[in-house]
Amino acid sequence: MSTVIRDARGERVDATPRRADTSQREWPDRHEMMPPPVAAGRVLRAAKPMPAQWPDEMPEYSWPPLPDAERHARAPRRAELPANDPVAPPVTGRGPVRPAPGPARRVQPESDLLEPDHRAEAPTIASLEWTIPDAAEPRGPVNDPSPSRLSYRLNRLWLTPMVRHFVRIGLPVMLIAAFAGGWFSQEENRTALVTWVEGVKTTIQNQPMFEVSSMDVQARSPEVAEGVAQMLGVSFPVSSWDLDLGALRARAEELDAVERAWLQVRTGGVLEVRVTERVPAMVWRNAGGLDLVDATGHRVARLATRAARADLPLIAGDGAPEAIAEARALLASAAPILPRIRGLVRVGNRRWDVVLDRNQRIQLPATGAVPALELVVAMTEGAQQLLSRDVTVVDMRNPDRPTLRLTEDAMAELTRNRTLARGAPTR
Amino acid sequence: MTDLYQSQRAMRSMRSQAMQRGVIAVMDIGTHKVACLILKFGVSDGPREGSGVGAMAGQAAFRVIGAGTTCSRGVRFGEIAAMRETERAVRTALQNAQKMAQTRVDHAILTFSGGDLRSYGLEGLVELESERVSENDIAQVLDSCLVPDLGSGREVLHAQPVNFMLDHRSGLADPRGQAGRQLGCDMHLLSVDTDVVQNLVHCLKRCDVEVAGLAAASYVAGRSSLVEDEQELGAAAIDMGGGTTSLSIFIKGHMVFSDAVRLGGDHITGDIAKGLQIPYSTAERIKTFYGGLHATGQDDRQRIEIGGDSGDWDKDRRTVTRSELIGIMRPRMAEILEEVRARLDIAGFDHLPSQQIVLTGGGSQVPGLDGMASRILGPQVRLGRPIRVPGLPQAATGPEYAAIVGLCQFAAHPQDEWWDFDIPAQRFAARPLKRAMKWFRDNW
Structure with a gap:
């Protein structure tokens, strides 16, 4: 139960007497251990109530006098009363208003000592309104803390792990998938997306920082550099995204003269190509003419005349470049007769012939060619002076049985000598 | 009796199922409050070997992950008086505990103090068939106990073998494998009003929860508030609840007597x-x-x-x-304590070697109770609080939670009951068809 005190204008007046707040006292007490006082069963320390604080003790007049605004607020005029406000009978006279029971008995008293004339025209009116809010509030059922059957069951359902996971993960995923699937099922949406992606891609690729505007080919010979540049056939400017360096490199290496190419897009939009050229090791005479081949037997370039690269040894015959390693070994072992060697001929893509000047020819076996040639060289270098003699062909095809073919004159001479030696008549 | 045997066995299998699934609820439906704890099993393997901590009576096997307590409604003297109201209270407690645990539970073990507990001591004696005691002999001796007339509408709540005798030797806890000729046993049987139990089970069923076990509040409160040596040497636990004051006497680790005073x-x-x-x-x-x-x-x-x-x-x-x-x-x-005194006298508590009395339950928190109880009940009185179990909220560690904490122990580490043993074989022999059916069920 509480009392609402309103002043004449219907505004609430704080009428609760202020006491020392016992509920806020420090606990435990210094003197005895008491549980903190609580509202329902509050312990009173003294038999008589605590002496009231200043609102009750305040004199009816105050000093210094209240400011005008405050004074008028506390002494409202009757004219301002709301029409339908229930008004208690006006309380006049000196002294504070004392409502009979209840704790709320503080009403701002009028101060006739200070303002006698003012009091005469606007006597203070205190309206006391006794309401019992507890009774006025609807007394429904006590707030039931228990969940209803439905909410209990829903709660249990929600706490079921499968349901929980489904709602928290499965359902959003399915929803997103459904929306995405519905959108993508439209043909124009798909094309629009592809177009948009392509547009964005083009825009990004055509940014100036990706532009390649020139090519720098570094090769030993300018012919090769020019050839490589032509071979690559890149038209500038071009975006570096459109350059397939691997393909370009393969294309550059298609050129016979190029052993290896190394490509890089340098800063400043330069496509740098560094070329390692093949080094010609021999001249290969074939049906089409003269070709330069490198140490691995790969064709390097066409040669116009043999004299242009007289420093390189000559090989001939089908399949000669494939056996170039053997050819090099043969040349190395034939060093003493090197000035006489005109070239090497691959016979039947199987074995080598060494062709010397004076139409001499050394026929070597398919296997074990180098020892056979070394044997011939030894016979030449030794006392026999084999190749200085009138021999056309030294046939080493069977290394166990070297055979010589002599010139006709030499043959005749040999026959004559043998006949003379035998004493037989010459024909 | 066989119905009860079957229903208790069904409850036990349900309990073991729930414990395998990992989560089970324990509920105390009291006159003053309804409390619910949710236990999670299999959280740890227990204390490390050599860590100096014992097995802790199986407490290490579980952890309390949810707790809910609410003011009880519709319960008088530990029995349901208004089913709807009680159902609401149970729902509140269950839902709070489930919210805290973030999981749902489908099985609950229940304790209650009403139902007019009556305690009986039974004896059985059989001649052994072989020279050593086997499982079957135990089942037979339990089966041979003469069950008194419990009265109409009453059922067995607990039937625990307390003591085994082999020839002239008594006080055996586990006679299996021992040689002898005659096997005897003492069994403590606690009977309860069937309707009270049925009401509680129905109430939980209305909350979509299956009852996976039942225990008397006096028994579980004794298990949680008596320390191990008190249970061994003999002590009485007095659980002072809201509507009933139940007491249980323990000796040699087993409950031998239980009763309840309908005052609280x-x-x-x-x-x-x-x-x-x-x-x-x-x-x-x-x-x-x-x-x-x-x-x-x-x-x-x-x-x-x-x-x-x-x-x-x-x-x-x-x-x-x-x-x-x-x-x-x-x-x-004083009236409550004198009633308790009278029940203890009937039980012959005076003749026990140790006469420790432990007061627990919410009513034991009144200041000055220990002094008053020592004048009425006997000199050795202490106030008991339940043991600590892992994960229990601080708010649920007071003596008013003795029963539910004991129920946690009961769930994790149940003592043997009569229905834990198989029906003796010769009973089956009388029903070969049923036996064949059982064989098929077990093997197919």
């Missing part, structure tokens, strides 16, 4: 409410904050504002001294 803390509150003309809730509050049993001079000076909601200024500002309050509480508490 709510009666004290009722006395205060009637005596001081105040609402019941205020009386409860005043009892809880200022109650006592032993008045001193200080209490005469201490005034308690008892309030009121009448609107009458004088009535709403009444005060009483604490002495007056004590004067109201004391005779009722």
Whole structure:
């Protein structure tokens, strides 16, 4: 139960007497251990109530006098009363208003000592309104803390792990998938997306920082550099995204003269190509003419005349470049007769012939060619002076049985000598 | 009897199933409060070997992951008086516990203190077939116990073998594998009113929860509040609840007697409410904050504002001294304790070697109870609190939670009961068809 005190204008007046707040006292007490006082069963320390604080003790007049605004607020005029406000009978006279029971008995008293004339025209009116809010509030059922059957069951359902996971993960995923699937099922949406992606891609690729505007080919010979540049056939400017360096490199290496190419897009939009050229090791005479081949037997370039690269040894015959390693070994072992060697001929893509000047020819076996040639060289270098003699062909095809073919004159001479030696008549 | 055997076995298998799934609820439906704890099993393997911590009676096997307590409604004397109201209270407690645990539970173990517990001691004796005691012999000796007439509408709640005798030797805990000729056993049987149990089971079923076990509150409160040596040497646990005060006597680790007095803390509150003309809730509050049993001079000076909601200024500002309050509480508490004393005398508690009495339950928190109880019950009285179990909220560690904490132990580490043993084989022999069916069920 509480009392609402309103002043004449219907505004609430704080009428609760202020006491020392016992509920806020420090606990435990210094003197005895008491549980903190609580509202329902509050312990009173003294038999008589605590002496009231200043609102009750305040004199009816105050000093210094209240400011005008405050004074008028506390002494409202009757004219301002709301029409339908229930008004208690006006309380006049000196002294504070004392409502009979209840704790709320503080009403701002009028101060006739200070303002006698003012009091005469606007006597203070205190309206006391006794309401019992507890009774006025609807007394429904006590707030039931228990969940209803439905909410209990829903709660249990929600706490079921499968349901929980489904709602928290499965359902959003399915929803997103459904929306995405519905959108993508439209043909124009798909094309629009592809177009948009392509547009964005083009825009990004055509940014100036990706532009390649020139090519720098570094090769030993300018012919090769020019050839490589032509071979690559890149038209500038071009975006570096459109350059397939691997393909370009393969294309550059298609050129016979190029052993290896190394490509890089340098800063400043330069496509740098560094070329390692093949080094010609021999001249290969074939049906089409003269070709330069490198140490691995790969064709390097066409040669116009043999004299242009007289420093390189000559090989001939089908399949000669494939056996170039053997050819090099043969040349190395034939060093003493090197000035006489005109070239090497691959016979039947199987074995080598060494062709010397004076139409001499050394026929070597398919296997074990180098020892056979070394044997011939030894016979030449030794006392026999084999190749200085009138021999056309030294046939080493069977290394166990070297055979010589002599010139006709030499043959005749040999026959004559043998006949003379035998004493037989010459024909 | 066989129905009960089957239903108890079904409950036990349900319990083991729930424990394999990992989560089970334990519920205490009391007169004053309904409490629910949710246990999670298999959280740890227990203390490390050599860590100096023992097996802790299986407590390490579980952890409390949810707790909910609510004011009980519709329960009087530990029995359901208004089913809908009780169902609401159970729902509240269950839902709070489930929210805290973030999981749902489908099985609950239940404890209650009503139902007019009656305790019987049974004896059985059989000749052994072989020279050593086998499982089958145990089943036979349990089966041979003569069951008294429990009365109509009553059922067995607990039937625990307490003691085994082999020839002239008694006090055997586990006679299996021992040589002998005659095997005897003592069994403690606790019977309860069937309807009370049926009501509780139905109430939980209405909350979509299956009952996976039942235990008497006096038994589980004794298990949690008596320490191990008290259980071994002999002690009585007195669980002072709201509507009933139940007592159980333990010796050699087993409960040998249990009974309940249909008086409790709510009666004290009722006395205060009637005596001081105040609402019941205020009386409860005043009892809880200022109650006592032993008045001193200080209490005469201490005034308690008892309030009121009448609107009458004088009535709403009444005060009483604490002495007056004590004067109201004391005779009722004395009456309760004297009733308990009478039950203990009937049980022959005087003849036990150790006469330790442990007071637990919410009613045991009244200041001065230990002094009063030692005058009425005997000199060796202490106030007991339940043991600590892992994960239990601080708010649920007081003596009013002795029963539910004991129920956690009961779930994790149950003592042997009669229905844990198989029906002896010769009973099956009489029903070969049923036996064949069982074989098919077991093997297919």
